[in-house]
Amino acid sequence: MERFQKTRIEAFSDGVFAIIITLLVLEINVPEIDMHNSANQLTQALIHLFPKFLSWVISFLMIAVIWVNHHRILESVKLIDRKFFWLNINLLLWTSFIPFPTALLGDYADNKMAASFFGIVLSFTAIAFVLLRLHLVRNPALRHEAVSEISAKRALKRSVVFGPLLYWLGASMAWIIPVLAWCIYLLIPFFFIFPKLKSTHE
Amino acid sequence: MERFQKTRIEAFSDGVFAIIITLLVLEINVPEIDMHNSANQLTQALIHLFPKFLSWVISFLMIAVIWVNHHRILESVKLIDRKFFWLNINLLLWTSFIPFPTALLGDYADNKMAASFFGIVLSFTAIAFVLLRLHLVRNPALRHEAVSEISAKRALKRSVVFGPLLYWLGASMAWIIPVLAWCIYLLIPFFFIFPKLKSTHE
Amino acid sequence: MERFQKTRIEAFSDGVFAIIITLLVLEINVPEIDMHNSANQLTQALIHLFPKFLSWVISFLMIAVIWVNHHRILESVKLIDRKFFWLNINLLLWTSFIPFPTALLGDYADNKMAASFFGIVLSFTAIAFVLLRLHLVRNPALRHEAVSEISAKRALKRSVVFGPLLYWLGASMAWIIPVLAWCIYLLIPFFFIFPKLKSTHE
């Protein structure tokens, strides 16, 4: 039975996350203005780019959250089998797609489809986490001894609730008011960064 | 006789693979539509991008397969000589070219040349693997003791059959019906991800 | 209480810095000229790109300085808690934004807003360092034993003076004469690279 080296998969995944989080900014293009040295015109152009900046910040923080989640999963893993490897590639696939919906959201800030599409793509990264956690629940041999079945199942349950469900909520709200979707997308990473908010509601 | 550190070459190659797999998405540009907030128009535009998305997924999975193959070769290697180093650079060269034929395939989905070109470039990555394996068969001193000549030769033979030959099949089919080439390109990584399909046919 | 592995955060941050410093060059586009083989026209076009080259060099050196500063902070750190992790993400966020103001500065070399915007963004990277150092002053448990409270406080004080204040000076000067801002931005990394200049003035 084939086994993969945990360290190389960790390094490869970290490399991919570091590159995605940095590539995002390439989707923000320098604005074009008529009068080259007009500070007023450039200020106006930069203000119009606000949705691009905001969608960039949201995605940046979301990828940071993905990195932390990935970090936690790998901490609980002892062995990596073929299936875990390809489920991890599935996570990297959807994560590395994020620059596209981010640029779309920034360019079409008030378009319901753009706001919904963003949430749907992000929900696939969340489902990828659910599948990884499900695989760990079903295969105790892959887990560190310190990780009990109860805690693995609890982590799985939480990855469902605070994962795809939240993104689908955002993607649905987009069809009512796009701004509502933006708020949900922005709240998700902050919910995660300041865990006191989360624990109060649990 | 010059020797290279295996760890640094591994790290350098992993870095290159991680970057290529992530850069691919930059070739998918945000579509332009007339009515900025029309969800219908944007949905139509996204549906038209389907070939771009599909060519991106195919290349993403192929680079993941290349990573796994590279991982396996380096596991069987003990020492790295000058020739192995440059044969490895040859592999990285063709792999890092993949974003171009991927973008070409996505933009010209029904063009026979684009579909064929993709297969030809991918076949060069496969030939690079054949050359690396051939070098290991000829130089037992580079292999780990546990790797017998028989298994090195078997790995070489398999890298020919499941490598360039499959891509050339796709590149040839492209001149009959481009869609057929797409199917073959899509099947190659899945053939690899679900090895049961492969072993049944061996 | 959650702890993060210092090595993985170091590797992730280094990866992000290495990518940003390399991406910068992508913002310099090949100029277009009428007569394809006219050496004169191309020379003229390259001379016109001078502000692009200069803004690229300034940002390249600034990111190198950020790398050195980050290196020094992590050398004094023993443990990484949740807050340090997110303050580090804050630093990476602003650093990875640098390619945008760099391209803006290069494209609008004589625009007061562009010259000011550059300094403001860079000041946020400097504030991120101040926040990291402040966190270390307040939490002795995170520091190595060899790092005394006095030296931690001195490092904090210096990160304020040689950090945001210098960038704000540049950003303010931009509104008088943009060229003055350019000079300050160029001097900051040189001030750092040749520390004798700095120590003479302390």
Next chain:
Amino acid sequence: MERFQKTRIEAFSDGVFAIIITLLVLEINVPEIDMHNSANQLTQALIHLFPKFLSWVISFLMIAVIWVNHHRILESVKLIDRKFFWLNINLLLWTSFIPFPTALLGDYADNKMAASFFGIVLSFTAIAFVLLRLHLVRNPALRHEAVSEISAKRALKRSVVFGPLLYWLGASMAWIIPVLAWCIYLLIPFFFIFPKLKSTHE
């Protein structure tokens, strides 16, 4: 006296080299043709891209050669001081600029300025190596004990002859016939990859 960790500088430099070598391909844009599914037109367009492909291969191999040279220098180094660090940043600066002259050379294949500019930029990477080697000759304390002064000086001398001088030869030839410069640029990495050619002429 400040010392830098060799491993982190090695990792940072390797990261930068891996990114540059991979970014190069982004400068090759998908060609535009009138008839979307005409294999003939696309074949013609790809043939016209030949200078882009060739300049990409040349730069790819040159960066691989830079990686090998960097690898050898760091192997002979024991300690890294502040000056060595900034001379290394100088090397990374010029190396990370390579995508621009590469794109220029590919776009203006028959322009004397483009062919000359390429050689001049590459000569700066070679000068950066000369400066690093000079610093090691002058500071024996930074070298491993096994590296004698004679071998350090010989390495310095070789880095002058097979470095800037060859690139300046190419940059000068460009003003006579651009094709001649292309040949020299192509020969430099091959000279290095097949060292028997080099040793015969020494």
